[in-house]
Amino acid sequence: MSTPPAHLVIIGAGIQGASVAYFTSKLSPSTRITVVESNPKIAAHASGKGGGFLARSWGDGSVTQELHHRSFDLHKELAAEWKLKSYRKLPVLSVQPGSKKFKKTKSTPNWLDGFGGSTSSMGDGSDTAQVTPFEFTSEALLRSNASVLTSSTVSSISTSSSGDEVTSVELTSGDSIECDSVVVCAGPWSCLASTWFPTINLPMVGIKSTSIVWPRRPESDGVALFCGEDDEFNTHLEVYPRPNGEIYCCGVGGSNYVQDSDLKDYLYLDATTCNAQPSRVEAAKRSMHKMSQTYKSAFPEGPETTQACMRPCPPDALPIISTVPGYKNAFINAGHNCWGILWAPISGQILSEMIVEGRSSVNIEAFDVRRFGVREVQNRQGGRGRKKGSEQVGEQW
Ligand SMILES: Cc1cc2nc3c(=O)[nH]c(=O)nc-3n(C[C@H](O)[C@H](O)[C@H](O)COP(=O)(O)OP(=O)(O)OC[C@H]3O[C@@H](n4cnc5c(N)ncnc54)[C@H](O)[C@@H]3O)c2cc1C
Structure with missing residues (x-):
């Protein structure tokens, strides 16, 4: 059995980050959640400017079928529970x-x-619907009770001396946020994770x-x-x-x-x-x-x-819903391509299960970041301070 984290940091206040915050708060009410967002407002990019079209069966026969089915159904349930004005059959x-x-x-x-x-x-309209993504994102964040730190850009992460546990997230401002779990939900900029975690490739x-x-x-x-x-x-x-x-x-x-x-x-x-x-x-x-x-x-x-x-x-057009190899408490939820609004609830639910219980109720093998290769890292060093890859680059970076 995993122990739920005391403080989870989510990088990115788009619809994916918001959904992870919401489902984690439901599964582990004792976990403190901080969402770090580079822009002054939440949903500043695709999660505020995307269409919001939802289709249950359009992914049938592919590895993403379960994401389509379960997330379409979750959208319907959440829209009713949250009384969303922008959700309807379409x-x-x-x-x-x-x-x-x-x-x-x-x-x-x-x-x-x-x-x-x-x-x-x-x-x-029996298996197609819509939701305005800004409404979903703001409602999910509100209901998660997460602290949302806007105008704050993550530049790197720091690890324990063993190098396999994230201990804090570093901001370009020089501030540091201590945490015992981190999820990268930074949309296209999630490729930055391959500079933060030297074990992974994350093409995007x-x-x-x-x-x-x-x-x-x-x-x-x-x-x-x-x-x-x-x-x-x-x-x-x-x-x-x-x-x-x-x-x-x-x-x-x-x-x-x-x-x-x-x-x-x-x-x-x-x-x-x-x-x-x-x-x-x-x-x-x-x-x-x-x-x-x-x-x-x-x-x-x-x-x-x-x-x-x-x-x-990502190059194979599949999402990345994954642990970070070589790290005990780091996760990625990104690259959802043209279905990031549809797949937000199920991705948030899967991440919450991985973070809190160390398991997933959906088979996510096809979405593992390891499909892009795992890098061997020599002399992994932990400790505080900025790193680009495994290299210490000092406070100015
Ligand atoms: C034109 C268009 C129409 C679309 N229509 C649909 C649709 O109808 N249905 C559907 O299901 N999907 C649709 N999509 C896809 C969907 O919008 C995206 O997949 C989804 O919004 C991605 O959400 P996200 O949270 O992963 O990323 P984003 O919305 O990009 O959020 C990531 C957040 O992370 C922040 N961030 C990045 N780097 C850092 C950092 N270092 N530090 C702090 N914060 C950081 C960013 O500022 C951003 O706010 C559409 C996309 C586009 C472009």
């Missing part, structure tokens, strides 16, 4: 590009009154994508659109009307692939530097105006919000 329509006037059918939303190609139902690409949000129209029907690749605009829009009347669109094309060497230099970590591409906003606006005369007349100037954020993608 039917889905496939829309091909084209120039014909859309035909009105039972499954087309009232605002799809412009021009396009054929439409067909992809689901009636951040796929930086623009998204837009149209202003509220309370009468807009709740049907999501998955649009085919449209050569006129180079878009493949995913359109998610939200229960508050906003319409969120991603799939605007032109994403940039940010390599881990840049992520390790903290590129775009300051959310104010991670901006939308104006050419992609224009393309998405024209595509939406073509599909919806209603939106063209109501909002000729375009969307209200334009933004960008990064999808955390």
Whole structure:
């Protein structure tokens, strides 16, 4: 039997970090939890700017099937328990590009009154739903009673003299937070963990994508659109009307692939530097105006919000839900790619089990960080002080 930690530090206040905090607080109420976040606000990146589409059976037949099923069900339970306003079932329509006037059918939303190609139902909402990720993240953090330390960036970790136990997390400010358990939930920047823990490789690409949000129209029907690749605009829009009347669109094309060497230099970590591409906003606006005369007349100037954020993608596109080899009390929960909002509850639950009980109720073999190789470390030294890899680099780093 494992002993629950006295003080858990979670690196990153995105939806994954928030979910780990929530489930750990339920499983071990005596554990003190601190979430360290680089930005002044929680959910500053993909967990505040992602779509929030949830699909139960879309991963069927793959190693992630159990994550899809269990997390979809957990979202439903938590939304009811937390009374989330942004959660609802969401039917889905496939829309091909084209120039014909859309035909009105039972499954087309009232605002799809412009021009396009054929439409067909992809689901009636029995196994598809949505939640606005910011609402989930803030509610999970609130209910976890965690202390959230914003505007605080982790630069390294320190270990015991044996080198196999994390004893504190070091900040760029020079402050140090003592702890007896740590989880890296730093989204694309989780690749930094391979400099903090010299035993691991953690390859990651951040796929930086623009998204837009149209202003509220309370009468807009709740049907999501998955649009085919449209050569006129180079878009493949995913359109998610939200229960508050906003319409969120991603799939605007032109994403940039940010390599881990840049992520390790903290590129775009300051959310104010991670901006939308104006050419992609224009393309998405024209595509939406073509599909919806209603939106063209109501909002000729375009969307209200334009933004960008990064999808955390390991090379095999599978998440990393893992212990850190060679360390007794270090964990990783990152790289959830395009399903990080859907998989947040189950990942948080698995991590809480690993941290508190040393087990997992889901088979997570395929998600182990060891799949990228384990590094042999000579003369592992513990002790306080900043380290880059196994090298002592002093306070200035
Ligand atoms: C355009 C777009 C649409 C998407 N739509 C969907 C969808 O519909 N459904 C779905 O399931 N998923 C979707 N996703 C994926 C989902 O948004 C992400 O997988 C998920 O938000 C990742 O959450 P996270 O907590 O791991 O990372 P993040 O949200 O990136 O959070 C990580 C946090 O860690 C902080 N951090 C990083 N480094 C440090 C450090 N050294 N010290 C302190 N803090 C640090 C960051 O500031 C950040 O706040 C979408 C993604 C994108 C880009």
